[in-house]
Amino acid sequence: MTTPDIVELRTRRYNGTVISLRKVHSDLMIVRIQPDFPVPAYKPGQYCSLGLGYWEPRTDGCQVETLTPEDLTKVVRRAYSISNSILEADGRLVDAGNANYLEFYIVLVRENADGRVPAFTPRLFALKEGDRINIGEKITGAYTLDPVGPGDTVLFLGTGTGEAPHNSMLCELLRRGHTGRILMASCVRYARDLGYLGTHNRVMKAFPNYTYLPLTTREATVTKKTYIQDVIAGGELEEHLGKRLKPAETHVFLCGNPKMIGVPHRDKQTGEKTYPKPVGVIELLEGRGFQADVSSIKFKGTIHFEEYW
Ligand SMILES: Cc1cc2nc3c(=O)[nH]c(=O)nc-3n(C[C@H](O)[C@H](O)[C@H](O)COP(=O)(O)OP(=O)(O)OC[C@H]3O[C@@H](n4cnc5c(N)ncnc54)[C@H](O)[C@@H]3O)c2cc1C
Secondary structure, three states: OOHHHHHHHHHHHOOEEEEEEEEEEOOEEEEEEEEOOOOOOOOOOOEEEEEEEOOOOOOOOOOOOOOOOOHHHOEEEEEEEOEOOOEOOOOOEOOHHHOOOEEEEEEOOOOOOOOOOOOOHHHHOOOOOOOEEEEOOOOEOOOOOOOOOOOOEEEEEEEHHHHHHHHHHHHHHHHHOOOOOEEEEEEEOOHHHOOOHHHHHHHHHHOOOEEEEEEEOOOOOOOOOOOHHHHHHOOHHHHHHOOOOOHHHEEEEEEEOHHHHOOOEEOOOOOOEEOOOOOOHHHHHHOOOOOEOEHHHOEOOOEEEEEOO
């Protein structure tokens, strides 16, 4: 493809600019995108799409991709939760509803075991500030604070970049003056994968009803891998919360790796529920009286979830 072809495709297909790009490390970024259109009103926890042309270069060290000439003019789009840096440099809470950009927290997927070669993130990680991108005009999703009351206990449990929507929801709760306890647990492989750790430490100092619980599964200094399921089953989560988990006054938000969430399969005929293995958070909490949302029968519980794949 010639340079004028690429310039023409970018002009026609892109409608947003990368205004800030912070690499937490080579494979993790916090990026802000300013759309050419006014940022639509949205609810914290929702997501939109980001897209890049197959004509864009990919970052080094990713799974080999084979494209046809027809592929080369297409745009690959993926869903991304809107994140939030929670605190401004001067300590004020971010006013995301009045910002002219959207923030995202994205990990580089270098290879994919399921056969589909990762198309979007290898291209995203080759971008720099000032570059152009496609951003979806529709912000959507049912993973929001709608069911949460002002004094409820709120647990945000995420794996990796599954923290993104939780950061937006946390900021909104703090702006509303939420009086209940709020605990966020983030499970990552290494401590360096905690892209917002410094922010959460600042938030904990400023808001005594908030606790951030980082967990790692591959850190050399940690002898035991700690998953979110472990801190629930072992009682550590309740210790950090300072109270027992009570379904009637607690909302649990689960985001990221489907194995952590563990959505049960429901038999359409009998309604019988089968939980996946290994044990996920839904099975653990339903064993303690909680009930998860079931979208197919429009049932609303107090466990809400967003699976990333
Ligand atoms: C509603 C929704 C919101 C999402 N929000 C985010 C977000 O805020 N940040 C983000 O990084 N991703 C998010 N994702 C995942 C995102 O849409 C892409 O699937 C991901 O970035 C990989 O894109 P890709 O084209 O490079 O690889 P793909 O070809 O899409 O490869 C997908 C494979 O990559 C792996 N994968 C996908 N996402 C992740 C992840 N976050 N962490 C580890 N492995 C992953 C899985 O094995 C999956 O099968 C979200 C997905 C959904 C459905």
